Amino acid sequence: xxxxxxxxxxxxxxxxxxxxxxxxxxxxxxxxxxxxxxxxxx
Amino acid sequence: xxxxxxxxxxxxxxxxxxxxxxxxxxxxxxxxxxxxxxxxxxxxxxxxxxxxxxxxxxxxxxxxxxxxxxxxxxxxxxxxxxxxxxxxxxxxxxxxxxxxxxxxxxxxxxxxxxxxxxxxxxxxxxxxxxxxxxxxxxxxxxxxxxxxxxxxxxxxxxxxxxxxxxxxxxxxxxxxxxxxxxxxxxxxxxxxxxxxxxxxxxxxxxxxxxxxxxxxxxxxxxxxxxxxxxxxxxxxxxxxxxxxxxxxxxxxxxxxxxxxxxxxxxxxxxxxxxxxxxxxxxxxxxxxxxxxxxxxxxxxxxxxxxxxxxxxxxxxxxxxxxxxxxxxxxxxxxxxxxxxxxxxxxxxxxxxxxxxxxxxxxxxxxxxxxxxxxxxxxxxxxxxxxxxxxxxxxxxxxxxxxxxxxxxxxxxxxxxxxxxxxxxxxxxxxxxxxxxxxxxxxxxxxxxxxxxxxxxxxxxxxxxxxxxxxxxxxxxxxxxxxxxxxxxxxxxxxxxxxxxxxxxxxxxxxxxxxxxxxxxxxxxxxxxxxxxxxxxxxxxxxxxxxxxxxxxxxxxxxxxxxxxxx
Numbered sequence: 001x002x003x004x005x006x007x008x009x010x011x012x013x014x015x016x017x018x019x020x021x022x023x024x025x026x027x028x029x030x031x032x033x034x035x036x037x038x039x040x041x042x
Numbered sequence: 043x044x045x046x047x048x049x050x051x052x053x054x055x056x057x058x059x060x061x062x063x064x065x066x067x068x069x070x071x072x073x074x075x076x077x078x079x080x081x082x083x084x085x086x087x088x089x090x091x092x093x094x095x096x097x098x099x100x101x102x103x104x105x106x107x108x109x110x111x112x113x114x115x116x117x118x119x120x121x122x123x124x125x126x127x128x129x130x131x132x133x134x135x136x137x138x139x140x141x142x143x144x145x146x147x148x149x150x151x152x153x154x155x156x157x158x159x160x161x162x163x164x165x166x167x168x169x170x171x172x173x174x175x176x177x178x179x180x181x182x183x184x185x186x187x188x189x190x191x192x193x194x195x196x197x198x199x200x201x202x203x204x205x206x207x208x209x210x211x212x213x214x215x216x217x218x219x220x221x222x223x224x225x226x227x228x229x230x231x232x233x234x235x236x237x238x239x240x241x242x243x244x245x246x247x248x249x250x251x252x253x254x255x256x257x258x259x260x261x262x263x264x265x266x267x268x269x270x271x272x273x274x275x276x277x278x279x280x281x282x283x284x285x286x287x288x289x290x291x292x293x294x295x296x297x298x299x300x301x302x303x304x305x306x307x308x309x310x311x312x313x314x315x316x317x318x319x320x321x322x323x324x325x326x327x328x329x330x331x332x333x334x335x336x337x338x339x340x341x342x343x344x345x346x347x348x349x350x351x352x353x354x355x356x357x358x359x360x361x362x363x364x365x366x367x368x369x370x371x372x373x374x375x376x377x378x379x380x381x382x383x384x385x386x387x388x389x390x391x392x393x394x395x396x397x398x399x400x401x402x403x404x405x406x407x408x409x410x411x412x413x414x415x416x417x418x419x420x421x422x423x424x425x426x427x428x429x430x431x432x433x434x435x436x437x438x439x440x441x442x443x444x445x446x447x448x449x450x451x452x453x454x455x456x457x458x459x460x461x462x463x464x465x466x467x468x469x470x471x472x473x474x475x476x477x478x479x480x481x482x483x484x485x486x487x488x489x490x491x492x493x494x495x496x497x498x499x500x501x502x503x504x505x506x507x508x509x510x511x512x513x514x515x516x517x518x519x520x521x522x523x524x525x526x527x528x529x530x531x532x533x534x535x536x537x538x539x540x541x542x543x544x545x546x547x548x549x550x551x552x553x554x555x556x557x558x559x560x561x562x563x564x565x566x567x568x569x570x571x572x573x574x575x576x577x578x579x580x581x582x583x584x585x586x587x588x589x590x591x592x593x594x595x596x597x598x599x600x601x602x603x604x605x606x607x608x
Contacts, residue, residue, distance in 0.1 A: 002254045006254030006257075009254070009327075009334075012244065012324070012327030013240060013241045013323075016237050016240055016323040016324050019237070020238065023093050023100075023233070023320070024234065025093070026091065026093025027094055027230060028093075030091030040087070041091070041094065042094060042226050042227050
């Protein structure tokens with residue numbers, strides 16, 4: 001029960017970390033692509 | 043645990059705000075152009091990448107109230123509370139994307155959903171949509187500035203008004219020149235900060251209060267409903283009203299449609315899926331702090347639930363974390379406020395000036411002026427309303443009803459060629475009138491009249507489920523799901539729904555607008571609408587490189603394209 005509740009609380013920051021990593025990676029890729037195509041990121 | 047809120051000195055708070063708004067402003071200097079482009083000011087280049095798009099959508103959808111309300115939900119409804127706040131909020135992003143792809147396919151170069159509706163129906167329908175968007179964004183601005191004032195006043199000696207004004211000026215400063223481009227770029231930076239802080243703060247509070255052992259021990263303090271993951275109390279009071287609003291919030295919010303028209307068309311799905319997970323994770327996670335407060339027996343300071351998170355952070359963590367929490371809230375409210383300013387400016391530029399004043403002869407330079415003046419006026423209105431702490435409950439009620447009333451007409455107009463302008467406008471007006479009758483109980487809701495509204499509300503329930511399923515699984519599945527939901531509502535909801543006037547009135551708005559829109563459209567003798575004409579009528583205002591999917595317009599000069607915009 002203790003582990004289950006621990007998981008229930010901590011899964012959300014863990015998910016947030018995953019999404020943050022995904023977004024940063026995607027932005028770096030977008031930036032590289034924009035540079036290659038000589039256009040702005042936004 | 044320390045039960046008092048930590049207090050920063052005036053200098054510390056001013057330095058924190060200066061660092062945040064100054065840093066954000068400096069970031070926008072990197073993309074600033076002397077002569078900004080009117081289209082880019084509204085939707086960037088229609089090719090915003092997946093990363094920036096997902097970050098911007100997530101940051102925009104998370105406002106200051108998200109944290110406070112999620113924590114309040116956790117404190118009030120216990121274990122399932124944060125889920126019933128965060129999950130439905132996240133689904134608002136998820137359920138709009140299938141419709142968003144259709145909007146984008148119909149009008150690849152649109153800047154607002156109103157432009158699409160203008161091309162489909164004309165001014166009256168478009169202006170109804172624009173009005174609902176404007177009211178929504180002004181309310182959002184006001185709520186965010188209010189949150190800034192409240193945060194500054196509880197954590198420092200500075201006044202509420204000082205916090206409101208600093209936030210208003212700070213947001214305006216970095217958004218004014220580059221508009222939407224500045225908004226999406228800063229959203230990314232703000233989201234990175236916001237997520238990083240959430241990732242640190244949630245476990246920090248959790249382990250400082252004693253970790254899972256203490257949480258489980260504290261469950262004895264909860265009522266059986268609060269301790270249950272499937273609490274009916276939480277579902278009926280928190281989840282159900284949110285569920286009803288899922289499509290309405292998404293359709294009625296220009297900040298969402300602006301991003302639907304801005305991101306690369308191929309990336310709409312991953313962008314909105316990522317934003318759904320990101321929003322859900324942050325908001326539910328911070329809502330868990332409310333659950334922690336409940337299990338440890340913390341009482342909200344002065345009975346104000348908004349003090350729960352600051353109290354927990356102040357009580358269990360050192361001042362550095364309180365500064366991080368301060369930045370977390372300022373970041374979330376600023377990212378939403380800059381998106382609201384961009385949304386309002388796009389509506390005034392495209393829907394009001396472009397479509398109804400210039401009527402196809404829009405001058406891009408004048409459009410930019412309209413956009414920037416709108417931002418200044420909207421900030422002033424937001425700051426003034428927030429400073430006077432006006433009661434916006436009635437306004438919120440009407441905006442919610444208006445959003446509910448337009449859901450079916452807007453979606454049907456984009457898929458069904460028989461919907462007419464008259465059907466759109468009349469259905470929304472009738473739905474608003476019937477909503478008011480039910481919401482304010484202008485007639486007795488017992489007996490025959492109560493049954494009438496329950497029948498309409500049942501149709502509304504069927505429409506919500508039907509549209510949600512239709513978005514993902516298509517017409518047949520949507521129709522079957524809607525019909526099943528209608529039958530279930532008729533069996534289980536009639537006879538008792540009139541006791542829940544808020545829910546009854548909201549569902550009535552959906553049901554009434556659907557019935558009127560369908561009947562009037564079927565009775566209409568107008569020829570079926572040709573959806574291909576929308577693409578011809580909605581174009582860019584400045585001459586520049588086009589987005590993919592708009593190739594056929596490339597051969598035409600800007601002026602010729604504009605002439606087709608009525």
